[in-house]
Amino acid sequence: MSEPDQPDDPQPQQQDRKGKGRAIILEPSEHTPLLGGTSQIPWTVVTDAEEDSSRAQRTLRARLTTVFLVSLLICIVFFVFLALLAWSYAARAADLTPQDILNNDLVFEGPDKVELHNITDDGGMWLTVHGRIGVDAGDAMGFNTDPNDGALTRLWKKIGRQSVRTLDSVSVDLSTVTVLPEFSQFDALAKLFILPLVVPLAVDPATDGSWLRPVSIPVLVYPSTDPKLITKFLKESWRHGYFAVRADVDNVLVRGGTWKNPTWRTKFHGKLSNIRTSLRLKVPPIRGLPAPGSDSPLPDPAKLITLKSFGLASSDSHLSIHAKASVPNPAPDSLQFTSPALPFVVSILDEKNTPFPVASVTASPFSLTHPNITLDLTGRVHPLQQSTLPHLSHFLMHFLNGESNRIRISPSDFPSLAVTTVFPGPDPRPHLLRNITIQDMKLKTKGGSGGFLASGKVVVNLVLPKGMKIGLDVKKVLPDVLVFDGEVPIGQENDTESLWGRTKQPPPTQPLPDPLPEKAFGRIRPEDWLEAVSEPDDEQDPEDGSAYRIEAKVVDVPLEVLPGRQKEFSNFVSKVIFTSDGALAGLQGTAAVQVKVQGLPVRNGGDHGKDGPSHLNLEGLPFTGSVRINKKSLLQGVGHEVDDKVEEHWKEVLEWLKREWGIEVNSPRPHLRV
Structure with missing residues (x-):
């Protein structure tokens, strides 16, 4: 390599030759020349430490990627598992029917107590029903433990059981519940509005509840207001021995947890529609009555009501009622019931079953007792219309004679739910008129037609039955008397039809009894009312009701000799004539009494609805008494002194008996000393 070809910096070459580092090509940067020559390639030196660090980073990234992918896969598998698990639970829940839940899994024990709070203006009754409730969700969903289950099934059920325990309860909101006879489509016995309630859930529940x-x-x-429907249902239920009803609910909303406290539990919700369920309850037996079932008829309500006491009391403004009655309690001993005061209207019935309201009564708050429920009743008699008086009078006279009356009892808030029953008379039959006699009785012959006229003072005690503390002011009386030779025979009873009226006319003359009573020979009946006076009698037994002493004068009332009883009359006259003590005359008959009742307002329809006087005629009151008649009484027609006119009087009497009836009195000449 020539001199010019050598690099400018010899140091990198030396390092490369020594093997202590490697040259690497640097990545271009913003400082890299755009037109650099081949001899100016950028280099950087990487140490072993830096290389190890880079290798570790690459390994960490690979591991993290692996963990992420594995975790993602696990999550996917887990969520798929949860989805499949939820789907399996949902599929099981979808197979449930409301009937299965109601019939097999919903358990209600009771009611243990029922509280009647009040009655609404539109005819509803607010009740609170106490009991014990729960749903066996484990049975409904198939979560309950089974020793024969496999491992996966046990796991599946265990998760389900834990889910139910975590959910704990559900809130149920029902639409209107319509209760009908089991096989009826439209005849509703009652409609129920139930406030939302919380129902607990359970798995593997104990068998003891x-x-x-x-x-x-x-x-x-809201009970039905159709009396025919209710009567028909009760008759059929008693005949079959059980109550067969059906409950229809259009919609039921179900939500986890409670309505007032939204939590994650409330996210679980559902809806059930068109619920129809049948229910059969055994009719409880009533002591003293035939057992229900076997096609036996429904007992008469009169047999279920026992009147333990009854009373009336007068005040200046009204006539008050107080009574005590009992009815059998067919409910089990475990059931408790409380009720507020309940108002009723009492009506009397005529021959056509037409009701005439006469009184308002209120049953005091009560609870269930065994074997009978006792009701305390208080109230007052209504101001009466004139048209009601004859019916009330008929009722009272039957009661005073110990006879029963038919009445109708209607709840004031449910007037159509009336019960017709029998109001019993007192037992034994009360003895109203007592100690009747005719004081200072005088007999005298008529003018030329013969016969006798009676005069004197009728005295009688009027004693009302126990509990009847009524203020009476007796204005007039009208006795109708049979006269007997001696005491009235034992066992001779009056059989009279008693009526009350509000009229100034005297009651019509009743026909003579047929056959005539033994020893009866005469009849005394004034043609019109006799003026009377009365005063309270404090000498009577305090256990009785109000008592009054009544007096009325009788002046020249004909003594009618009964047909075919001339012989009995002559025998009686002979006793009076020929014995020093005279003869005892038995008295038996009925009396009418015109009274003013304190506290009984009577509406006078012709006087713009104002209250009228409460004058009533009490007719057909039976009585039995006696009076002794002596010579002085019989000789009243010839004066009080015994002189020669006496002989003439006796001759006239004896001649009249012989002339009229052909009877001769063969007795010694009477001893005339009085």
Whole structure:
């Protein structure tokens, strides 16, 4: 190599010759000449340390790339696994039907307690139902443990069980629940609006129900207002022995967790539509009645209600009612129920079953007791229309005579859900008119036609049944009396049709009993009302109701001799004439009493709806009594002194008996000393 061909810097060549470094071609830069010659190629020297560092970087990059690719592959496989796992769970969930869940996996025990809070203005009832609830999600999804499962199946189920435990519960929001008879399409027994509730989920649950959680479910119930539908359903249920119903729900929204606390759980949600499920519940037996089933008919509601006490009380403004009744409790001992005060309307029925509202009563708050539920009832009688009075009067007289009456009880908030039952009369039959007698009774012969006229003062005690503390002001009385020779025979009962009315006319004369009672010979009945006075009688038993002493004067009322009983009458007259003590006359019959009832307002339809006087006629009140008649009574027609006119009077009496009836009184001449 010539001198000119040598490089300008000999040092790089020397290093290259010594083998301590290698020349490398530098990469062009902004300082590299654009037209440099071949003898001016840029070089740089790389040491061993720099070469090792470069090699390490290349190795790290390769390793990182490998790790990334492997990790990516693992993630892809994992996510594919999760996707397949989720798909398998979703596929299993998609195979579930609402009927399967309701019939096999949803468990509700109870109700343990039912609380009735109030009744809405539109006829709904707010209830809270307490019980225990849970869903066996492990059974529904197939996650529950099975010792025969393989390894993969066990893993699949274990993941599923852990997922259910993590989710813990779901919130359920139901649309309107319509309850119908099982095979009916349109006749709804009730509509239920259930607030959203939280239902716990469980896997591998215990068999004793300990896994269920307590729940309180607010429910708004709108019962059917069709009495025919409800009556038909109850009859069929009792005949078959079970309640067969169907519940229809259009939509059910299901969401994980709770509605009020959004979390990752609420991301899981679903919707069920057109749910139809049937339910059959056994009709509980009622003590004292035939067992339900076997085509047995529905018992009469009258057999289920027992009236334990009943009373009326007067005040200046109203007539109040207080009663106590009991009904059998067919519910199990474990069920508790509480109710607020419930208002009812009581109506009496006429022969055509037309209701006439007469009273409003309220059942005090109550709870379930065994074996019977006791109801305390309080209320008051309505101001009555005049057209209602005859029906109320008929009801009261049947009650006072110990007879039953048909009534209708309607919840004030559900007037169509009325129950017709029997209101029983008191047992034993109350003895209203007591100690009746005719004081200072006088008999005298009529003018020329013969016969006798009776005068005196009728005295009787009117005693109301126990619990009836009613203020009465007796204005008039009208007795209808059969007179007997001696005491009234034992067992002789009155059979009278009793009525109340509001009229000033006296009741019509009732026909004589057929056959005539034994020993009865005469009848005394005034043609019109007798003015009467009354006052409270404080000497009566305090266990009875209100008591009054009534007095009315009888003046010249005909004593009618009964057909075919002339002989009995002559025997009675002979006892009076020929014995010093006279004769005992038995009295039996009925009386009508016109009274004013304190606190009973009566609407006078002809007086612009204003309250009218509460005068009522109480008719057909049976009574039994006696009175002793002596010579002085019989001789009242000839004066109080015994003189020669007495002989003439007796001759007239005996001649009249012989002339009218052909009866001769063969007795010694009477001893005239009184």
